[in-house]
Each structure stands twice: as C-alpha cells, then as structure tokens.
Amino acid sequence: MRVNEAQDGVPARPCPENPGSTPSPSDNHEKDGKASKLWYHIRSSRVYGFLSWTPPRCRWDPERPSEFSMGLNVLFAFAGCFTVANLYYSHPILNILADEFGVKYEKVSQIPTLSQAGYAAGLLLLCPLGDLFKRRPFVLLLVLFTATSWIGLCVTKSFAAFSAISFITGFTTVTPQLMLPLVGDLAPPHRRAAALSVVVSGMTLGILLARVLSGVLADYTSWRNNYWMACGLQYLIFFLLWLFMPDYPSTNPGGLNYFKMLWSILVMLTKFPVLIQSCILAFLTAATFTNFWTTLTFLLAGPPYNYPPLPIGLFGLIGILSMFFSPIYARLVMDKFVPWISVFVGETMVLVAVVIGTYTGQFTIAGPVIQAIVHDAGLITAAIANRSTIYSLAPKGRNRVNTAFMLATFCGQLTGTAAGNHVYASGGWIHSGSLSVGLIVGAFLFLFSRGPYESGWVGWRGGYSMKKKDKNSADGMTAEEAMHTKGVEKGKTDAVPADIEKAVDEMAMEEDGGIKEARVSLAKD
Structure with a gap:
C-alpha cells in the first residue's frame, strides 16, 4: 500500500474554504477505488476544511516563502x-x-x-x-x-x-x-x-x-x-x-x-x-x-x-x-x-x-x-x-x-x-x-571513538580542528540550505542545492528499500 497526500479520483482544485490554497502535487496522481472514496470523504468533511484553511499571511508562496522568525x-x-x-x-x-x-x-x-x-x-x-x-x-x-x-x-x-x-x-x-x-x-x-x-x-x-x-x-x-x-x-x-x-x-x-x-x-x-x-x-x-x-x-x-x-x-x-x-x-x-x-x-x-x-x-x-x-x-x-x-x-x-x-x-x-x-x-x-x-x-x-570529520565507524580522519570548515553549515562540513525559505526557485518545494540534491536520495525509498549515503563531506585533510 502506498500512502500519498491525496488519492486518484478527486479533481485537483483549491478548497472552497481556502481559495488561495495550492493543491498538493500528488493530487494529480491519485488512484481509483476505496482509498480514493475514503480520501474524498475526508477532504469533504468540515473538520478537514477547517484544518486545511490557512490564513492568507501563512499560505505557501514559492516566490515569497515565509521567513523563520x-x-x-x-x-x-x-x-x-x-x-x-x-x-x-x-x-x-x-x-x-x-x-x-x-x-x-x-x-x-x-x-x-x-x-x-x-x-x-x-x-x-x-x-x-x-x-x-x-x-x-x-x-x-x-x-x-x-x-x-x-x-x-x-x-x-x-x-x-x-x-x-x-x-x-x-x-x-x-x-x-x-x-x-x-x-x-x-x-x-x-x-x-x-x-x-x-x-x-x-x-x-x-x-x-x-x-x-x-x-x-x-x-x-x-x-x-x-x-x-x-x-x-x-x-x-x-x-x-x-x-x-x-x-x-x-x-x-x-x-x-x-x-x-x-x-x-x-x-x-x-x-x-x-x-x-x-x-x-x-x-x-x-x-x-x-x-x-x-x-x-x-x-x-x-x-x-x-x-x-x-x-x-x-x-x-x-x-x-x-x-x-x-x-x-x-x-x-x-x-x-x-x-x-x-x-x-x-x-x-x-x-x-x-x-x-x-x-x-x-x-x-x-x-x-x-x-x-x-x-x-x-x-x-x-x-x-x-x-x-x-x-x-x-x-x-x-x-x-x-x-x-x-x-x-x-x-x-x-x-x-x-x-x-x-x-x-x-x-x-x-x-x-x-x-x-x-x-x-x-x-x-x-x-x-569518532572525530568530528570522520565519515566511517571509528577514527579521526579529516582532522582535529574544532572550528567549522564551512561556516554556513550545521555540522561544519555538509553543504546545505534552509528548506522552504527565501532562495527557493519558482515551482520548487525546497531550497536544497543541486550538489546535495544529487548526493542525497530523496528518501522516497525505491522498491528495494535502499538509501544512499546522505552526507556530502567538504572536509579537507
């Protein structure tokens, strides 16, 4: 069973209670059957309409994403x-x-x-x-x-x-x-x-x-x-x-x-x-x-x-x-x-x-x-x-x-x-x-047992420096940017740089269940 934000059979359209909302990207990939009927009834309920309604100032706009204040x-x-x-x-x-x-x-x-x-x-x-x-x-x-x-x-x-x-x-x-x-x-x-x-x-x-x-x-x-x-x-x-x-x-x-x-x-x-x-x-x-x-x-x-x-x-x-x-x-x-x-x-x-x-x-x-x-x-x-x-x-x-x-x-x-x-x-x-x-x-x-730049199970490879080698990173060596904030390109849902996007499997889990290594080390010996 594959879980999605929406199921097939429901037209992709803004909710009447929230005319400024944007349909989920998965609304266009829904499947027929009982799951879609269940999802249709959920979306039609008053509780769902109340929860999904978003004040205008809080709505997602990829061109002007909200700042984390x-x-x-x-x-x-x-x-x-x-x-x-x-x-x-x-x-x-x-x-x-x-x-x-x-x-x-x-x-x-x-x-x-x-x-x-x-x-x-x-x-x-x-x-x-x-x-x-x-x-x-x-x-x-x-x-x-x-x-x-x-x-x-x-x-x-x-x-x-x-x-x-x-x-x-x-x-x-x-x-x-x-x-x-x-x-x-x-x-x-x-x-x-x-x-x-x-x-x-x-x-x-x-x-x-x-x-x-x-x-x-x-x-x-x-x-x-x-x-x-x-x-x-x-x-x-x-x-x-x-x-x-x-x-x-x-x-x-x-x-x-x-x-x-x-x-x-x-x-x-x-x-x-x-x-x-x-x-x-x-x-x-x-x-x-x-x-x-x-x-x-x-x-x-x-x-x-x-x-x-x-x-x-x-x-x-x-x-x-x-x-x-x-x-x-x-x-x-x-x-x-x-x-x-x-x-x-x-x-x-x-x-x-x-x-x-x-x-x-x-x-x-x-x-x-x-x-x-x-x-x-x-x-x-x-x-x-x-x-x-x-x-x-x-x-x-x-x-x-x-x-x-x-x-x-x-x-x-x-x-x-x-x-x-x-x-x-x-x-x-x-x-x-x-x-x-x-x-x-x-x-x-x-x-x-592991140093700050070690990528393996045991060791201190990468050096002993305690200052971040990349000052804009969280761990000192992984290049990344804040998601869903300024810098997001139009039509994108996150701001992960291209090199990270290529290196990190989007955790959408292929059928074999494998996960690619998600760390991009910028450490230099």
Whole structure:
C-alpha cells in the first residue's frame, strides 16, 4: 500500500474554504477505488476544511516563502512546553488518583507508564509521517485530537477509562517531535543549533512545570482543575498554531510506502555511523537524567532532609535555570564550532554534576542543587549538538532521523528509571549516582571513538580542528540550505542545492528499500 497526500479520483482544485490554497502535487496522481472514496470523504468533511484553511499571511508562496522568525521559534517552544507537559501531570498526584479511583498505589502507577508507552508508540508510528504529510494540517490534527480526548481525563470516574485515555493522549502528544525537524528544515544551517535550543529549552521547561503546577494545584484545589487547565492550554496551542503556523509543502510530495518508510529508519542506522553514535550518547545521557530525578525524591524525603512533598515538587524549579544556558551557548559557541565539541562540553558538564551531587548529596543540599542545574544544562547542550549533526544527514528524512534519536533517548529514560530505582533500593544514593558516573564514562568512550570529520565507524580522519570548515553549515562540513525559505526557485518545494540534491536520495525509498549515503563531506585533510 502506498500512502500519498491525496488519492486518484478527486479533481485537483483549491478548497472552497481556502481559495488561495495550492493543491498538493500528488493530487494529480491519485488512484481509483476505496482509498480514493475514503480520501474524498475526508477532504469533504468540515473538520478537514477547517484544518486545511490557512490564513492568507501563512499560505505557501514559492516566490515569497515565509521567513523563520524568532516569533515562530518562540511559538514552537511554547507549544512544545505545554504539549510535553501532558506526559507528566500525573506524576506528583499518583497518591491522590489512587484515592480518587479506589485502587492501590501499584495499580495507579500504570497511568504514567501507559502515557509513556503511548508516547513511544507515537514516536515510532506517527513521527515518521512528518516526512510524508504537510506539517501544518498534520500538527493541527494531532493537537486538536489530543485536546478533545483530554476532556475525557477531566470528567471520567472510571480508572480503566482514565488509563486508556492516558495511552491515547500520550500517543498523539508527539507534536514537538514534528516541530523539531521542521525547525531543522527552516532555520539557516549556521543558526540551526540556536533555533533548536529555543524549542528544546521550552520542552524541558514543560517537564519541570508540569510537576510543579500539578503538585501545587492538587494541594490547594481539586486535581481535576489541573487537568482542565491542561485541556485549555491544548486548545490555546491549537488556535495559536492555526493562526500563525505557516503552511509548508511536504518534503516528499510524491508519497512514500509507509511500511518501507518505517523500515528505512533501521536502514539509516546501518548507513550513518554518526546517527548510531548520537543515539548511543542520547541513550546513556538520558539514563543519568531519569536516574537522578527519580532517586532524588527518595533522598529528599528521607534523612537527613525529611522534606515534605511540596518542597520536593518545588525542587524541580531549580532545573529551570538550566534552560537559559543552552540558547546563549548555542548562539555564541555552537553556531561557530563543530557539534562534536559541544557534545563534549555537554557530557563533561553532566559528569561534573553527577560527581558533585553523588558524593556530597548526603551531607549538603548544595550537591543536588548544583547537580540539578548543571546536569540539565549539559544534557540539553549535548542533545542540541547531536540533533544539529544528524539533521544534516538526510534533508528529506529528518523526521525519521529524529524518530531514531528520540527512541534511543526514550529507551535511555526507561532504563535509567528502572536501574536507578533498583540500585538505590539495594545500595542507596551513592550507588545509584555511581551508576550514572559509569554511564557517562561509557558515553565518553563512544564520543572519542569518532572525530568530528570522520565519515566511517571509528577514527579521526579529516582532522582535529574544532572550528567549522564551512561556516554556513550545521555540522561544519555538509553543504546545505534552509528548506522552504527565501532562495527557493519558482515551482520548487525546497531550497536544497543541486550538489546535495544529487548526493542525497530523496528518501522516497525505491522498491528495494535502499538509501544512499546522505552526507556530502567538504572536509579537507
């Protein structure tokens, strides 16, 4: 089955609700049959008409493409902040939910587990579709569906229903992972790291704010008010994106085979050594993050601190300080040097933070405070640098590249939570922290196995210089331009230069499923 933006049998014409819209290029290549009838009914529906209508200032014009402005960057960060937060509202109030639904604590712990499981399924099954569909209607549909489904969490009195809806909303809460590759498309390559840092910082803020807001509101009002607030924020995000998110063409307007598209993620991992390296680093670093924040609750609740729940929840506010570091660092350093050095800086910050927090945390609260600030800043820095590198690999397949990276990150988070709890239960704070030290040492081994210009699996070929050899590139050596922005020729859907277009397979996946090497190295020995 071949998935397209449109199917045969439907005339290519602008929608009546949006007379200025441009038909999809695939509208003229549709196929007869049940699929075309289904697609015709979808296009004829009021919901589709509402989602596909685009304000005049946001419509795609190849002669005057929209610029990627700071305002749009901040909008994506705001959307990412309160969309990611959906996954974490339940964490501080599990005891309240257990009393509300009359279930044991062991059973109520299924709620965050199901949310995370749904999120993982969405990463794998929905995010790759960002390489197929136009991002604006796809993102709007997911946000609207999530917001509407969220109403069920606000009103249901059934634990089974609450659990099922938690999985469903987790499944569709993947819009930030569609926005990040879009930022990679739109931002100029030499400013990509700075643009990504703004969105990633917003997402990190969402994780911290969700825990704090949920805990505080549950202490002073009903937990359901917290969920109603989250629902309102989702609808606010929808309307802001509907009003201000520009409409960009699909990166693969000809359509891709969905199952081969999923298979291509594995193929990418065998073709791009730097993607494997980045995924391993993401796995190991994410494991230290969840290990720290999970076991920190046990440390603060026990001797010598014996903090009540509210101060423990407010402790998360300390991590907000870290979100201001990454955008500044990205602008001053990351955009001028190869991403490798920023990954090194980020991992070093994580190691220093873990060592300080682990071996002083039982004697002074300053240890965990320092670890919370420095650890989060280092993790964000390393993640942004890794993304800046891997987004240069396949301009037509950035959503699939991001899917691989995020699945590795997610698996690392699960591993860190499980292993951290087990080690803490058997050995305490120092043992769980020492586990994180070992994980970061392993990350350094993988980092130093490949140099910044190495195109193979192991080595330092290409030199040791940390300054970008091509200042206008994201990774320091891959020639590319921002997609869907100024410089696009009339009738084109992207601005990828001819040499890149020739070197990079458009990820439209031939029948044999092969992928050509997507990196064009400009490094000179």
